[in-house]
Amino acid sequence: MMRIAVIGAGAIGGNLARKLSAAGHDVEVAVARGPEAVPGDVLEFGARAATPAAAVQDKDVIILxxxxxxxxxxxxxxASVPGETVVIDTSNYYPHLNRHIEAVDDGQVESLWVTELLGRPVVTAWNAALAGTQQTKGVPAGTPGRIAIPVAADSDEARRVAMRLVDDTGFDPFDAGALADSWRQQPGTPAYCTELTLEDLGPALAASDRAEAPRTRDRLMERFAALTSTPTLEEVVEINRSAHR
Structure with a gap:
C-alpha cells in the first residue's frame, strides 16, 4: 500500500483516485475549491477529500x-514536500485550451518545463491515454491485448513506483526512459492516445517525429473541431491512429 495524493478530480484525476483506492492504496484527493468540491463518486472506493495543503503531507506519491x-x-x-516523494504529472500541452507557452513552443520538452517551473523532478505517466480509455479499458495483468501506458522519469526508482501504479490501474506500464525523451508520448505522436499494446508501444515511441508532432497535434484538433457530432471513444482512437499511417 502506498500513501497517495491526487491533486485534481476531473476525468483523469478522479478516475485515478477511484482505481488506486480500489487497488488498496491510501488515497486523498484535493481540488482548489476545497474538500466539499470533490465529487462523491471519486470517493466511492475509500479515497478521502482533503485540502491541497493537507493532501500532500506524508505521502509516498503525489499525482498532479x-x-x-x-x-x-x-x-x-x-516546496515543503520531501525530495524522495514521487511526483507524477498527467498533463499535456494544448495551446488552444490554455495559453501559448513560449519555451515549449520553442522546443523545450513539456515535462522538462514542468520540472523547471516546479523546482523538482517529475514522472510523466497516464498522459498518453484518453480519459475514456483509462475509465473503461483497464484489465488485469496478463489479459491478452492489454493496453500499455508509457512512463518517463529521470529517476529509475520514481519510474518504477509509477509503473507499479499504472499496473494497478489496469494497464501495462512501459519504461519510456528519461524525461528528455518524454516528448515521444506527447500529443501528436504515434504513441499518444492510440491504445497500443506493450508489443506495439515501443516501435510507436521510436517512430515519433519531434518536429512533426506539434503540427500533427494541431491538425488533429482542427479535425475534431470540424466534426458535427461527438465521436465515440473508438472513433477518437481511430482518428488518432490514422494521422500516422
Whole structure:
C-alpha cells in the first residue's frame, strides 16, 4: 500500500483516485475549491477529500492531474514536500485550451518545463491515454491485448513506483526512459492516445517525429473541431491512429 495524493478530480484525476483506492492504496484527493468540491463518486472506493495543503503531507506519491499551464502554480504547495516523494504529472500541452507557452513552443520538452517551473523532478505517466480509455479499458495483468501506458522519469526508482501504479490501474506500464525523451508520448505522436499494446508501444515511441508532432497535434484538433457530432471513444482512437499511417 502506498500513501497517495491526487491533486485534481476531473476525468483523469478522479478516475485515478477511484482505481488506486480500489487497488488498496491510501488515497486523498484535493481540488482548489476545497474538500466539499470533490465529487462523491471519486470517493466511492475509500479515497478521502482533503485540502491541497493537507493532501500532500506524508505521502509516498503525489499525482498532479490539472491543466498543463497550471501545474507550475503548485510550486509553493510542493516546496515543503520531501525530495524522495514521487511526483507524477498527467498533463499535456494544448495551446488552444490554455495559453501559448513560449519555451515549449520553442522546443523545450513539456515535462522538462514542468520540472523547471516546479523546482523538482517529475514522472510523466497516464498522459498518453484518453480519459475514456483509462475509465473503461483497464484489465488485469496478463489479459491478452492489454493496453500499455508509457512512463518517463529521470529517476529509475520514481519510474518504477509509477509503473507499479499504472499496473494497478489496469494497464501495462512501459519504461519510456528519461524525461528528455518524454516528448515521444506527447500529443501528436504515434504513441499518444492510440491504445497500443506493450508489443506495439515501443516501435510507436521510436517512430515519433519531434518536429512533426506539434503540427500533427494541431491538425488533429482542427479535425475534431470540424466534426458535427461527438465521436465515440473508438472513433477518437481511430482518428488518432490514422494521422500516422
Amino acid at each position: 492531474s490539472i491543466p498543463f499551464g497550471k501545474v507550475p502554480e503548485l510550486a509553493d504547495l510542493l
